[in-house]
Structure formats: C-alpha cells, structure tokens
Amino acid sequence: MTIEMPPRRALPADVKERMRPSTAEFRPRRSRTPLAVAAGVALLVAGGVTATQQALRDAGPAASRVVSPSGQDVDRCRAALGAPGWASSRMVVFGLHKVLAGDDGRFCVLTGSKAIVMKPGARPLPLAAGSLVFRSENITAGVPPLGTRNVVAREIAPGQADRGSTASVVTQDFFVTYSPAGTGVTEMVFDDRTVPVPAGTAPEPATAVDSFESGDSNPRTPVNLLARCIDNSFTHGRPAGELTGWEPLMTTDTGGVNGALVAHRSHRGWGICSFSSLGADVLSEDNSFSAHSPRTLMFSGFLVGSDYTFVGLTERSARTVELYDENVRVAVADVSDGFFIATVPVTRQTSTGRPELGVVARNAFKEVVREDMMR
Amino acid sequence: MRLMRPSREGTVTVPDDAPPDAELWARGDERAFGELYDRYAEAVWNHAYRLTASWSTAEDLTSATFLTAWRRRAQMTLVRDSALPWLFTVAGNLARSEYRRRARFSRLLHRVPRHDVERDHADEVASSVDVENRLRQVLEAVERLPRAEREAVELVLLGELTTAEAAQALGVAEVSVRSRISRARTRLRKQLTDDTPEVW
Numbered sequence: 001m002t003i004e005m006p007p008r009r010a011l012p013a014d015v016k017e018r019m020r021p022s023t024a025e026f027r028p029r030r031s032r033t034p035l036a037v038a039a040g041v042a043l044l045v046a047g048g049v050t051a052t053q054q055a056l057r058d059a060g061p062a063a064s065r066v067v068s069p070s071g072q073d074v075d076r077c078r079a080a081l082g083a084p085g086w087a088s089s090r091m092v093v094f095g096l097h098k099v100l101a102g103d104d105g106r107f108c109v110l111t112g113s114k115a116i117v118m119k120p121g122a123r124p125l126p127l128a129a130g131s132l133v134f135r136s137e138n139i140t141a142g143v144p145p146l147g148t149r150n151v152v153a154r155e156i157a158p159g160q161a162d163r164g165s166t167a168s169v170v171t172q173d174f175f176v177t178y179s180p181a182g183t184g185v186t187e188m189v190f191d192d193r194t195v196p197v198p199a200g201t202a203p204e205p206a207t208a209v210d211s212f213e214s215g216d217s218n219p220r221t222p223v224n225l226l227a228r229c230i231d232n233s234f235t236h237g238r239p240a241g242e243l244t245g246w247e248p249l250m251t252t253d254t255g256g257v258n259g260a261l262v263a264h265r266s267h268r269g270w271g272i273c274s275f276s277s278l279g280a281d282v283l284s285e286d287n288s289f290s291a292h293s294p295r296t297l298m299f300s301g302f303l304v305g306s307d308y309t310f311v312g313l314t315e316r317s318a319r320t321v322e323l324y325d326e327n328v329r330v331a332v333a334d335v336s337d338g339f340f341i342a343t344v345p346v347t348r349q350t351s352t353g354r355p356e357l358g359v360v361a362r363n364a365f366k367e368v369v370r371e372d373m374m375r
Numbered sequence: 376m377r378l379m380r381p382s383r384e385g386t387v388t389v390p391d392d393a394p395p396d397a398e399l400w401a402r403g404d405e406r407a408f409g410e411l412y413d414r415y416a417e418a419v420w421n422h423a424y425r426l427t428a429s430w431s432t433a434e435d436l437t438s439a440t441f442l443t444a445w446r447r448r449a450q451m452t453l454v455r456d457s458a459l460p461w462l463f464t465v466a467g468n469l470a471r472s473e474y475r476r477r478a479r480f481s482r483l484l485h486r487v488p489r490h491d492v493e494r495d496h497a498d499e500v501a502s503s504v505d506v507e508n509r510l511r512q513v514l515e516a517v518e519r520l521p522r523a524e525r526e527a528v529e530l531v532l533l534g535e536l537t538t539a540e541a542a543q544a545l546g547v548a549e550v551s552v553r554s555r556i557s558r559a560r561t562r563l564r565k566q567l568t569d570d571t572p573e574v575w
Contacts, residue, residue: 021441
C-alpha cells in the first residue's frame with residue numbers, strides 16, 4: 001500500500017474569514033461585510049481569537065513573565081523614541097528594569113530615572129538564527145528562532161573573564177536577556193545552539209535619556225534625585241527588593257551643585273543619597289540609621305564657600321535641633337525621624353576639617369531630649 | 376486578462392502586477408498584511424492540515440500562524456520574495472510547541488472525529504478516511520524524528536517546498552536539508568514498515 005498526501009482543498013470563504021487573525025489589539029477591525037453577516041462572523045472570529053490567545057498564554061513560563069505596561073510607561077518610551085505612535089502591549093520586568101516590546105519590533109527599557117532606547121535608524125542584526133534588535137549594558141533583546149525556549153547573551157574575550165546574561169524571557173515573538181553585572185555580546189545561545197555575533201556587527205549599545213517615573217522632567221526634584229540614586233544602587237548590585245518603597249524624607253537645596261537627600265522606607269529604614277555636579281551617588285545606609293544612637297552624628301557634609309551643609313542624626317523623639325559653635329547658636333533645623341539637615345558657617349579650622357558643634361535637641365514640647373557634641 | 380505568475384500548483388497564484396511579498400512585508404501595515412493573508416491563507420491552511428490531520432485544528436493553527444506573522448512583521452525581513460517558507464516554518468513550530476508539546480498532539484490525532492469535514496459522496500468519504508488515517512500514522516512517525524529532520528520533513532515532504540526554500544526558512548545550507556531528508560526517509564521507512572509513501 002502506498003499513501004499520497006491529502007489533496008489540497010480550495011479554502012471556503014467563510015473558513016477564510018473565520019481564520020483571519022484579528023488585528024483589533026492594534027486597531028479597530030474594519031467591517032467589509034453586511035451587518036447581519038458581520039455579526040455572525042464576529043462570533044466565529046472571537047472564538048478563533050480566544051483559541052489563539054489561549055495558545056499564547058500556554059506558551060510556557062515566559063507567558064507569566066510578560067505583563068502589560070502602563071500607559072505612563074508607554075508614554076515615556078514614546079517620548080524617548082520620539083515616536084508618538086509607538087505602541088506596546090507586552091513588558092518584561094527584571095528587577096528595576098522594565099523592558100517594553102514594541103508592536104513595531106523596537107524595544108525600550110525603563111528605570112525609575114531613565115529610558116534606554118536604540119538610536120534612530122538602528123537596524124536589527126540578522127543572525128544565522130534569530131536576530132539581535134536591542135543591546136544595552138544589562139539588557140539584550142531580539143527575535144528568537146522559532147521554538148526557542150531559552151536564550152543567553154554572552155561575551156567571550158581573550159584574557160578576560162566570560163560575561164553573560166543570567167536570566168531570560170523568551171516568547172514566540174521576542175526574547176529579552178538580563179545581565180545584572182552587564183555584558184557585551186560576542187555570541188548568542190538559543191537553547192543548545194550557539195550563534196556567533198561577529199566583532200563589530202552587534203548593534204551599538206542603546207543610549208539612556210532622562211525619563212522619570214514621577215512624570216516630572218526636572219531631574220533636581222527630591223523624588224527624581226532619589227530615583228536616580230536608586231537606579232545607581234541597583235546598577236551597583238543592590239538587590240531590587242532592597243530598593244523599592246523608598247520616599248524622600250528631607251533634602252538640602254536641590255538646586256545647588258552639591259547636595260544630600262535623606263530617604264525613608266515606611267519610616268523604618270533610612271538612607272542618604274548625595275549628589276553633585278557629577279550626578280547622584282548611590283543610596284547609602286548606615287547601621288546607626290536604624291539603631292538608637294546615643295550620640296548625635298554628622299553625615300554627608302560638604303563645603304560651599306564658607307558654609308558647611310550636612311545631614312545629622314540625633315534623638316528620634318526630637319522635633320528641632322539647635323547647633324552651637326563655641327556657645328554661639330549658628331543654626332536651628334527641623335528634625336524628622338531623628339534626621340536633620342543644617343547649614344552652618346565655618347569660622348575656624350578644626351582637627352577634623354568639619355565644624356565642631358554643640359547640639360541641643362528638643363521634642364514637640366520644647367523639652368530638651370538631648371544635649372551633646374556632634375561627632 | 377491578468378497574467379499569473381507561475382507558483383505552487385494548487386496553492387498560490389499571484390497576479391504578475393501584484394506587489395511582491397517582500398514589498399508587502401516591508402510595508403507592514405494592516406492592509407498589506409491582509410493582502411498577504413489573502414494570498415497565502417489557503418496554502419497555510421492546507422499545510423496546517425497536513426501537520427495535524429485535522430481540519431478544525433488546522434483552522435486554529437492557521438489563525439495562530441498569521442497572528443504570529445503579524446506580530447513579528449517588523450522584526451523579520453524577507454530575504455527572498457516568497458513569505459510562504461517562513462509561514463510554513465511558523466506553522467510547523469506552532470504545531471509542535473502549542474499542540475504537540477502539550478502532549479495533546481498524539482491524543483488529538485486519535486481523538487479527532489474522522490468526519491470533521493463535509494464529504495460529498497460516500498466513496499469520497501471512504502477514500503478521505505483512509506488518507507487521514509494514513510496521514511495520522513505518518514505524522515506520528517514524523518513526530519519521532521530528530522528535530523532537525525522533522526523540520527525538514529515538514530517543509531519539504533509535507534509542505535512541498537523546494538530544498539532551497541526550506542534551507543532559507545531553516546537558516547541552513549541546502550545540502551543540509553537534502554541530507555536531513557535522506558536520513559528522515561530512511562527512518563520513516565523503518566517506522567512505517569510495510570508502507571512507503573510514494574511521495575517519499
């Protein structure tokens with residue numbers, strides 16, 4: 001007995017319309033049929049779409065990692081790309097990095113203070129399998145070969161330790177890899193298949209532009225300065241879980257070249273972020289922030305002209321603090337959660353290079369709750 | 376009268392003055408995509424049937440194939456003019472990943488009603504059932520092939536693409552496709568013992 005392939009059939013018109021994929025997720029479907037017919041077909045199309053969407057949902061673990069971006073996220077990307085019509089309905093989150101996959105194939109990475117996008121005109125790099133569309137320090141993204149389950153971006157350079165991505169999300173349409181420590185790309189690994197990326201062919205790394213989750217474009221607002229500090233901390237290896245939920249508590253004049261900001265996490269954890277003409281530093285924490293400190297302490301001071309500005313920590317129940325330089329009161333500052341920021345004139349040289357100040361801290365009833373010398 | 380470009384017999388006919396696939400693909404808008412759908416829906420539907428031995432599953436698979444194509448349209452560049460090899464590859468991978476991978480495929484092959492499409496005559500029905508039964512056996516054998524051979528078989532033997540088209544779609548050399556097909560034929564002959572499909 002022999003077998004023949006089943007003969008090809010002519011496609012019935014109703015089946016053809018039933019199978020036609022709805023592009024309604026991008027644009028309203030245009031009806032080309034009389035209403036009565038269209039209503040019937042719509043039901044059938046809806047059934048087809050349901051089946052398809054179910055298939056996509058069942059695509060594997062990656063499906064649960066793909067979420068919808070907020071309208072604000074999409075707007076930030078549109079602004080960074082300079083593309084008002086750019087659209088995205090799929091987003092992957094790695095720590096504090098949100099990776100939006102655009103419907104047009106372009107990717108956009110968002111952090112609390114930045115949007116990272118490819119330069120205008122950047123073209124995908126077709127590989128022997130799949131393609132590379134987006135590359136930044138921490139994120140690589142592109143199109144996987146069909147059926148791929150796992151993707152790794154690797155950088156192998158003679159005389160240097162190998163670097164590579166440590167996590168990936170792969171869907172039928174795109175892949176995203178994440179490297180916390182950052183990596184270049186000399187090869188892509190799709191499942192068990194290694195595809196070289198010839199030197200000099202990888203797309204230029206994406207560029208970052210200011211884009212704040214707060215929605216305020218001024219980089220010197222307390223919220224935006226804090227967002228920058230948190231981004232820097234994440235880049236330097238702080239786990240994302242330690243960097244969420246922070247809010248500004250108090251700040252120096254943020255318009256100046258140098259400054260400092262105290263942040264809190266539900267008033268149970270505190271950190272200080274310094275900033276200068278070089279930008280914001282990381283969010284630093286000190287054991288003394290969370291413990292009861294028997295002495296008033298000075299942190300993060302900087303000199304501007306003859307004035308010294310610093311962050312201090314005193315008794316938690318205090319509401320105000322008076323600062324004395326050789327029995328002369330030089331500043332009064334409000335206290336919150338024990339922290340205060342003050343600016344004092346520097347009138348004499350000290351052994352530490354910092355002002356030596358006496359402290360009188362008072363509670364809400366003006367009662368003295370601490371009187372000591374600042375360290 | 377419009378001249379028709381020679382194409383895959385019985386599957387696709389494209390008027391000579393119609394824009395080439397690559398042009399439509401590059402445009403990437405809904406209208407261009409609709410033209411591509413009109414052009415290849417029948418071919419993909421037939422191929423999907425050959426991949427699943429079920430017309431109802433073929434419908435879902437065809438719809439999913441074009442939806443994937445729509446979503447990926449901006450990320451893929453057609454190297455040659457025809458979008459068909461790539462669409463067939465998508466269909467094959469979707470069939471594998473979305474149907475077979477869930478271990479439903481084999482069960483589906485046995486569960487699908489034999490009369491899930493209209494038949495005009497009793498003798499045609501008998502003939503069709505025989506063909507479908509045989510197709511199910513073949514597909515089960517194909518499913519057991521190594522991945523590389525299976526992909527080549529799906530495109531060349533089931534999809535009737537040329538080895539050049541399959542090589543392009545799979546991103547490998549043409550000679551690799553030929554050798555995969557050759558090895559696959561040997562395995563399939565062993566698996567399908569007394570039956571050797573004449574198309575192979």
